[in-house]
Amino acid sequence: MGTSKSPKARVRELRELIRYHDERYYTDADPEITDPEYDALLHELLELETAHPELVTPDSPTQRVSGEPTDGFATVKHSEPMLSLDNTYSADELGEFDSRIGKLLPDEAVEYVVELKLDGVSIAVTYENGVLVRAATRGDGTTGDDVTTNIRTLRSLPLRLAGPHAGANVEVRGEVFMTRSGFASLNDARRRSEEAAFVNPRNAAAGSLKLLDPGEVRERPLRLYLYQLMDPSAFGVTRHSDALRAIAGMGLPVEPHWELVDSVEAAVAACDAWRDRRDELDYDTDGMVVKVDSLEQRERLGSTAKSPRWGIAYKFPAESASTTVTDIVVQVGRTGRLTPVAELEPVFVSGSTVSRATLHNADEIERLDVRVGDTVMIEKGGEVIPKIIKVVKSKRKGRPRRFRMPKTCPACGEPVSREEGEADTRCDNVACPAQVKRAIEHFAARGAMDIDGLGPAVIEQLVDAGLVSDYGDLYGLDPDRVVELDRMAEISTANLMAALDASRERPFDRVVFALGIRHVGSRVAQALAGRFPSVDALAAAGTEELAETEEVGPVIAESVHTFFRSGKNLDVLAKLRDAGVRFEIEAPPESPDGRTAAAKSPAGTPFAGKRVVLTGSLEGMTRQEARDAIEAAGGRVTGSVSRTTDLVVAGANPGSKLEKARELGVTIVGEKELQKLLRG
Numbered sequence: 001m002g003t004s005k006s007p008k009a010r011v012r013e014l015r016e017l018i019r020y021h022d023e024r025y026y027t028d029a030d031p032e033i034t035d036p037e038y039d040a041l042l043h044e045l046l047e048l049e050t051a052h053p054e055l056v057t058p059d060s061p062t063q064r065v066s067g068e069p070t071d072g073f074a075t076v077k078h079s080e081p082m083l084s085l086d087n088t089y090s091a092d093e094l095g096e097f098d099s100r101i102g103k104l105l106p107d108e109a110v111e112y113v114v115e116l117k118l119d120g121v122s123i124a125v126t127y128e129n130g131v132l133v134r135a136a137t138r139g140d141g142t143t144g145d146d147v148t149t150n151i152r153t154l155r156s157l158p159l160r161l162a163g164p165h166a167g168a169n170v171e172v173r174g175e176v177f178m179t180r181s182g183f184a185s186l187n188d189a190r191r192r193s194e195e196a197a198f199v200n201p202r203n204a205a206a207g208s209l210k211l212l213d214p215g216e217v218r219e220r221p222l223r224l225y226l227y228q229l230m231d232p233s234a235f236g237v238t239r240h241s242d243a244l245r246a247i248a249g250m251g252l253p254v255e256p257h258w259e260l261v262d263s264v265e266a267a268v269a270a271c272d273a274w275r276d277r278r279d280e281l282d283y284d285t286d287g288m289v290v291k292v293d294s295l296e297q298r299e300r301l302g303s304t305a306k307s308p309r310w311g312i313a314y315k316f317p318a319e320s321a322s323t324t325v326t327d328i329v330v331q332v333g334r335t336g337r338l339t340p341v342a343e344l345e346p347v348f349v350s351g352s353t354v355s356r357a358t359l360h361n362a363d364e365i366e367r368l369d370v371r372v373g374d375t376v377m378i379e380k381g382g383e384v385i386p387k388i389i390k391v392v393k394s395k396r397k398g399r400p401r402r403f404r405m406p407k408t409c410p411a412c413g414e415p416v417s418r419e420e421g422e423a424d425t426r427c428d429n430v431a432c433p434a435q436v437k438r439a440i441e442h443f444a445a446r447g448a449m450d451i452d453g454l455g456p457a458v459i460e461q462l463v464d465a466g467l468v469s470d471y472g473d474l475y476g477l478d479p480d481r482v483v484e485l486d487r488m489a490e491i492s493t494a495n496l497m498a499a500l501d502a503s504r505e506r507p508f509d510r511v512v513f514a515l516g517i518r519h520v521g522s523r524v525a526q527a528l529a530g531r532f533p534s535v536d537a538l539a540a541a542g543t544e545e546l547a548e549t550e551e552v553g554p555v556i557a558e559s560v561h562t563f564f565r566s567g568k569n570l571d572v573l574a575k576l577r578d579a580g581v582r583f584e585i586e587a588p589p590e591s592p593d594g595r596t597a598a599a600k601s602p603a604g605t606p607f608a609g610k611r612v613v614l615t616g617s618l619e620g621m622t623r624q625e626a627r628d629a630i631e632a633a634g635g636r637v638t639g640s641v642s643r644t645t646d647l648v649v650a651g652a653n654p655g656s657k658l659e660k661a662r663e664l665g666v667t668i669v670g671e672k673e674l675q676k677l678l679r680g
Helices: 007-027 035-051 091-104 180-192 201-209 214-218 240-249 264-280 295-301 362-368 433-444 456-464 471-476 490-503 508-514 522-531 535-540 543-547 554-563 567-579 623-632 656-664 671-679
Strands: 075-077 112-118 121-128 131-137 143-145 170-178 222-229 259-261 285-292 311-315 320-332 337-349 352-358 375-381 385-391 425-427 611-615 636-638 647-650 667-669
Touching (some): 007 035, 091 264, 091 311, 112 240, 112 264, 121 201, 131 143, 170 201, 201 222, 240 295, 264 285, 285 295, 320 433, 337 362, 352 375, 352 385, 362 385, 433 471, 471 567, 508 522, 543 554, 611 623, 647 656, 656 667, 667 671
Parallel strands (some): 611 636, 611 647, 647 667
Antiparallel strands (some): 112 259, 112 285, 121 131, 170 222, 320 337, 337 352, 337 425, 375 385
């Protein structure tokens, strides 16, 4: 393309043209040029930048894919926790949400913004001086993976802001997703290449963000919509509806179908309308989100530990479909639990093809009276997990035989048992290979040790080849033997060994969760780690002391106590300790003079050596700021109230921790008293 402009001027013009056409295509869905014409602009820009490398800038469209594939993802701590919303499933429950708002904001008019609930992957995107510098996944809500290089490949996300805030420092949050049409095309291409098809668009989007090669990510049909503006006051924004307009005004993509309403009745009507219209969209939505519009009202409403009080997700009723049960098989879980699973004639429901559905236990099979050959109705619980809701007995042919749970384990052949009063049948052989495999899967999973490359297929081979007999053996793997496994090339093996090495530094609470102690989920693991700062302390605790921990009752306490009394478990723990896995809460970082924050603090300060619990929302500081200040003054902030707690700081709308503190006679202070104590 001939031009009389200087290279610098033409580069500037091409970048603006490409950004304009990206916005027309991805944001406005109204392209003005063909794909070949767009590619010609990009090619001309690339040629000019190659000839004049001094003109290349980080926000150039040519830099959407740059650098070599990464070895892994760094961890990013979020500026504020990325909380998830509570769910509701009916108009009545939305009314109850509105009533709760009314009690907290008496005699105040409340407006709501109703948005489509995108079925994607949460993301936080940061711009500095108007240029994209960082993108992080939600992760555990507090920290996530740095996926900046991959996010830069999304043409729907500008690398530089536009409009009146073009040079702003800003963080925006939203959702990465895959369109239905893009998902279908991707799966068609994978089948032609004899690769496994993805299950649904959400899984495909999540998997794409975890790819280590940004060039490969660029080929995935990922899109993004943003819906939350962090620090809105910096932009003169006082309402969420204005925040959405401000985000769009920066040239960022915003889902266009949001609606501002003045009552919960209008919100219900908007939700009901989209329940019937969602098939018109080219992307999946499993419900709506209802949010208080006023940001000042939101501030006063605050949040619980898990969710904001000012917003709620309205989930659409699950879709259902009919199919035929072709078989009932039994799977063995990591705790030895035998779970019957119905094999189904494949059927498409709620965005994916379903061919299996759990039947939970023998009692559930008896309740449903499901048999091989039956026609059944299935739906997805929470639109994720397929389940059989009923048998269509009018279509039953003949007298098919009832299913009976096996008397021996299908994985190891050892006898199974079912204790009186329990619904589950279990294999009691701790060396059962199926249990070992499931335990390792749990250990390696996201939220636990997060070991990339250690999926079910690899674990299956490791156990069957005799390379590991428990998750403690993972850290002693010989890469020369791993590389000999099926589909484990040198790069895959090197990546797995690097992921194992990185997992040694996972936080202590995630290690506790990864151990696979029965009944101990991630929240209980956090509570236990907050109360018992090391494996040794946890192992030494009695059932009564364990049961005093918040989130832990007698059943969980007994399970934890039993776990640490098993000789086999202690042998596995010894392997983990020898491998350098973190077995205690991380010590406070050292200050420049070489002392920790706690050690620096004068012994006479009110927080020296004290265990402090925060509850409720604070006005003058965030919870994280309060935690940092208390720990800098020598204290230790824990997540639960017990007899060893020295002080509880109660903000607005405190939870059950305040009641427990009163029951135990723990000293309680408010935010003003906290500030005085911090000032000394």
